Amino acid sequence: MSSDTQNSGVTGSGTTRTAESGQAPIPAQRPESGQPSGPAPQPDPSGSGRVAGGVFDPGQLLKSFPEAVRKLDPRVMVKSPVMFVVLIGSVVTTGLAISDPGNVFGWAITIWLWLTTIFANLAEAVAEGRGKAQADTLRRAKTDTVARRLKDGVEEAVPGTGLGIGDLVVCEAGDIIPGDGDVVEGVASVDESAITGESAPVIRESGGDRSAVTGGTKVLSDRIVVKITTRPGETFIDRMISLVEGASRQKTPNEIALNILLASLTVVFLLAVVTLRPFAVYAGAGEETSLIVLTALLVCLIPTTIGALLSAIGIAGMDRLVQRNVLAMSGRAVEAAGDVSTLLLDKTGTITLGNRQASEFVTVDGVRESELAEAAQLSSLADETPEGRSITALATRKYEVPERRQEDLKDAEWVMFTAQTRMSGVDTGGRGVRKGATASVVSWVREHGGTVSDETDRAADRIAGAGGTPLLVAVRDADGARVLGVIHLKDVVKDGMRERFTELRRMGIRTVMITGDNPLTAKAIAEEAGVDDFLAEATPEDKMALIKREQAGGKLVAMTGDGTNDAPALAQADVGVAMNTGTSAAKEAGNMVDLDSNPTKLIEIVEIGKQLLITRGALTTFSIANDVAKYFAIIPAMFAAAYPGLDKLNIMQLSSPDSAILSAVIFNALVIIALVPLALKGVRYRPSGADAMLRRNLTVYGLGGLIAPFIGIKIIDLIISHLPGIG
C-alpha cells in the first residue's frame, strides 16, 4: 500500500513497491503486477450477478453407489437422526417382508425404504466424491521427499516425514520443498502450481511478507534455507486434502441447530404414528394399519428430504469454494460468511486496478490541447512504468496523437524515469520535454529560467483535491521553459465495482475501503467506487480497532489480508481470508485461504455463504411442506375402509390403498435423488434484499413443496397401479 501514499510525487513503478501492510506484494515475475489476481477471472461486471454452481454429472450417482452402500453402517447413519429412523424402518419392514414372503406390497415398501436410505447416502457420497479428484492431485504433490536437513551446518538426508518443527532444510533448484516453513536465508523462484494451479512461478525470500513456503511445491531457481514450521501430516497440503475430501468435516452450528429441530419433528411424527395404532384398532382399521403401513407413513412424514441432503449441502458449499480456489478451514467460516454485515476491502487490487492511470490532460496558460498531448506522449516514452505507459496510451486513444516509439526519434537524448529524479523526458535538437512530479518539474522549469503560473498551481491542486495525482508537463525551447499543462493521474476503479457495492448494500452489507491514502484521496475514490465508508491512512492497529468496533455492535466482519501484521486482524475478523501469497502467520490466522490471492473474491465468498444457507432453508421448507400431500394420500388409504367418508380426503383419486401408500413412499425416495443436483449446485441466488429473496424462495420452495407432491404422487400412482399385486 505504500505506493498509494506517494501521490504527492513519485509515479512509482511496480518494482519499487514494498508491501508494508495489507496489500499483496507483487512478484517481479508478473508484469501485470497491478492485478495480483492470478488466473482468476475479474468479477463479472454487474452481469447476472448470480453465483454459478458446480457442474453436476448424473454419472456421479452411479459411480458413488458402492460408497453409498458402505455408508449404511449404523455407526455412520446415527449421525443423521432422521435417516437413522429410516434405516431402522427399513430393517423392520425387511423382517416383516421375510415373514410374509407372498406379500408383494410389503416387499415393494421394503425395497423403497432401503432405496430412500441409500439415496440419502448417495447424495453425501456424490458430494464427497467431487472433492476426491482435487485431493488426488494434491496427493501427487505430496510424494515423499527426501529432505536435506542442516545440522550444525552439515547437510544430511532425512525423509520428509522425519522433520520436526524448527529443523532447517536446504532446497535448491529442482528440489521439492519437504514441508511448510519460512525462508530464513536466500531468495528463490518457486513453482506453486501444485496447490494454486497457477503455473507462473512466485518469488520467495527471507524476511518480509513473502517468506512462507508450502511443502510439496518446487524450487525452480536459486537456493534457500527453510525453517520448518509444521509437523509432518499437519502441513498445508495435508489439511487441504482432508478439507476437500470432507474427512475432517464437522457439523456447523447452524447445521447442528437444524438437526435438533429435525430430530424433534421426527420424534413428534414418531409419536403421531405410534399412537395411531390403538386409535385405528378402536376404529376397526387394525388390519389396514399394519406395522409396514405405519412404518411407511412414518418415513413419509419425517423430514427425510432435508435429512438426506443436509450434509451434502454443507460439503457442496465447501466444494463451491474449492472450485473458486478458496479453502475454508471450517464450515463455520462459510456459514459466518453468509452473516457478514461489514466487508473490509483493501483499496488497491480490490477496488482499484492497483496502479494509477492517466485520465486527462489539463492545459494551462492557453496552450493547445494537441500540443500538450504530444509533449506528454514524447516525455513518457522513456517511462516504462504502468503510469508512463498509460500516458502514451491516453495520448493516442483520446487525443489522437500518432503512436511513436523511442526508435522513431534519432539523436534524441532520453531521460529515463528514476525514483530520485521523479521525471522522465527527452531532449532533441534544442527542445526538451519533461513530465513528472510537480516539485521536480517546477524546479526543472525554474532552473531553465521559466516561471510557473498560478493557473498551473490551481490545476494541480484541483486534481490532488479530487483524489488524483497531478503530473506536470513542461517544455524548454526557443520560447524558454514553461509548463504546458497537467496530467491527471488517477486510481482507476475496476469495472463493475459500483454495481457490486450497490448489490451488497441491497443485501445489507456495508463495505469499508481500507487505504493508506490521505483522507482526501481516499474520500474521492470511495465516492467514485460507491463504498459506504473508508478508512484512510490505515495502520494495522486502525484496522483491528475498526473490526472490534463493528463487532461490538453485533456485526460480523470479513476481511482479506496477507502480511504478518494483518494476522491479528485476520484472526479477529469473523471471516478472515488470507492470500496464498501471504505469510504463514497470515494463513494461520485467517479461516480461509485464497489460492489465487484475489482480494475481490471476498464478495463471492459472502455470496457462497448465503447461497449455502438459502439452500438449507429452501430444502427444509420444501421437505416440511411435502407432508400435507402425503397425509392426503395415506390417511384415506388407511381409514377409508373403516370410515367410508374419509375417502373424500382422497383428492388425488389414487387407485387403491396399497398403491397410494407405495406412491407416497416412492415419491419420498425419488424426490431425494431429484434434489441432489440442487443440493450440490445450491439454489439460484441473486443478490437482493431480504424481502424479495424470502418472497421468491417461499413461493418456489414453500408453495412448490405443497403442490409438487400432489402431482408427483398422482403420476407414480398412475404408473404403479398397473403392476400386479399393487393396483
Add this chain to the structure above:
Amino acid sequence: MSPVLAGVLQLLALMAALGLVYRPLGDYMARVYSSDRHWRVEKWIYKAVGANPDTGMRWPAYLRGVLAFSAIGVLFLYLLQRAQGSLPGSLGFQSIDPDQAFNTAASFVANTNWQSYYGEQAMGHVVQTGGLAVQNFVSAAVGISVAVALVRGFARSRTGELGNFWADLVRGTVRILIPISVIAAVLLVACGAIQNFAGIHGVGQFSGGVQEWNGGAVASQEAIKELGTNGGGYFNANSAHPFENPNGLSNLLEVFLILVIPFSLTRTFGRMVGSVRQGYAILTAMVTIWVGFTALMMWTEFAHPGPAFQSAGGAMEGKETRFGIAGSAIFAVATTLTSTGAVNSFHSSYTGFGGGITMLGMQLGEIAPGGVGSGLYGMLVMAVIAVFIAGLMVGRTPEYLGKKIGTREIKFAALYILVTPALVLCFTAAAMALPTPGDSMTNSGAHGFSEILYAYTSGANNNGSAFAGLNADTQWFNTTIGLAMLLGRFLPMVFVLALAGSLAEQNPVPETSGTLRTEKPLFSGLLVGTILIITGLTYFPALALGPLAEGLAS
C-alpha cells in the same frame, strides 16, 4: 335480520371493542412491567411473603419462583378441598376425594380449570372463593409473568436477568387482573349475573318436582374466569348457565374478556422490544387464525345439512337459544383458541367439523391469541421456529428481534413444541389401549374417540373445556388428566424461561436490509403457515379418526 348477519355484526362489534382497548391496555401493561415503582399495597405483600421485588433474577431463579409458588398453590388447594367437610360456609358439601382433589388443584393452578366435579353439587363458598377464585387470579398472573420474562429476553442484551418473578406476579394481579375484574364483575351484575353468598333454594318446576339452585359470588368469579382465561365455571353448565351468562350482551362481554389481555399483550410485547410493529405482526398472525376459525365454525354450524338442523336454521343441539348459533360459535372458538375452556354451548353437540375446529384450536397450542401470557409465549416460540426455517432462506443464519436463533435457542423451542403433542397423543393412546378407560365414553365410534381425544387435548393444552359425554370422574382420568395439565403447563414454562435466559445473554445483531423483516405481513403469513403445518399436521391422523370421520360421514 338473518342470524348470519347478526353473527357477523357481533363479530365486528367484538373486533371494534378489542381494537379500542388494544393500545391503551397494551401500553399500560408495558408500563406495569417496566416501572420500577411499587404501589403501597404491593410493598405490604412483598413484606408479608418476604420477597425482595428489586433483585434481578436469572432464568433458573425465575423458574424456581414459578415452580415453588405453583407447588404451594397445588398443595393449598388440595388440602382446602380435602378439608371442606369440616369447614364452615361449605353449604354442607363433603370433602373431595383424593384423586378428584388432586385433579382440581392441578387444574386450577395450571390455569386449565378442567372440572371433573359439578360445581353446584360439590364446592362450597370457601373453596370456590377462597381457593378456586384465588388461583384464577394468580395462575393467570404467573402466565403473564413468564411471557413478560420471555419478552425481556428478547429486549435485553448481555445480561442473564429476566426481571423479578414476585414483582411480576404481584403487579399482574394487583394492577391488571383485579382492576379489570372489578369493572367486569359490575358489568356482569348489570347484565343480570348473580353475586351473593346465599344458600340453596328449592324452586318448583312446571313439570313438577323441585330444582335446587344455589347462590354464590358468581359474577366476580365469572369475570376473572374469562379475563384470566381460566374457564372453571361456578356451575356445571358453565357459561351456558343463566346465572353466569344471562344474555347476548353478557355473552359478548365474556368473549371480550377472554380475548382482551391475550390480544393486547402483543402491543405490550411490541412496546417492550421497542417496535410496536413487531407486535402488530404477531397480532396479525393471531387475528388471521382467530377470524379464520370463527368463520369456519359459523359456516359449519349454520350450513350443516340434515332436515332437523335445517328447520332449526343450523346445528342448534347443545346451544342456548339466547345466544344462537353465532353467539355460540364465536364463544366456542374464542374459548378453545385461548386456554379458557369456559363453554356456553356443548362442543360435543357441534357438527363433526365444528367439534374438530374446537379441538384443532387447542392443538395448535392455544396461541391465537392463547391464554393470558401463555398465548404470547407460545406464539413467540412458534415465531422462533418459523424464523429458523424460513430465515435461512434470506441467506443468513436465523435471527429474531436481533437475537440469533442458534443451537441452544432451537433446542428449547424444539422441546417446547414436543411437550403437548407427546402428552396428548400418549395419554390418549394409553386410554384407548387400556381396557377400562373406554368405559367412560357415552358414545361409540368416532364420536366416542373424540371424547377422549378432546379430554387430553384440553388438559395438556391447559384449556379445561370438556367435550361433554365423557365421565371424567374416574381414578384414571382424574390422575392422567391431572398429570397432563401439570406437565403441559410447567414443562413448556421451563423451556420458555431457559430460552429467555439464553436470548437475554446475547449481544444483539443490528438490522440491515439483509435481515428477515419480521414486522411485515409476509412474516405473519409465514408464521400462520408454520403453525398450521408443524403443529396442525401432528394431529391430522387422530383428527381423521374422530371429528373428520364424523364430519365427512354425511
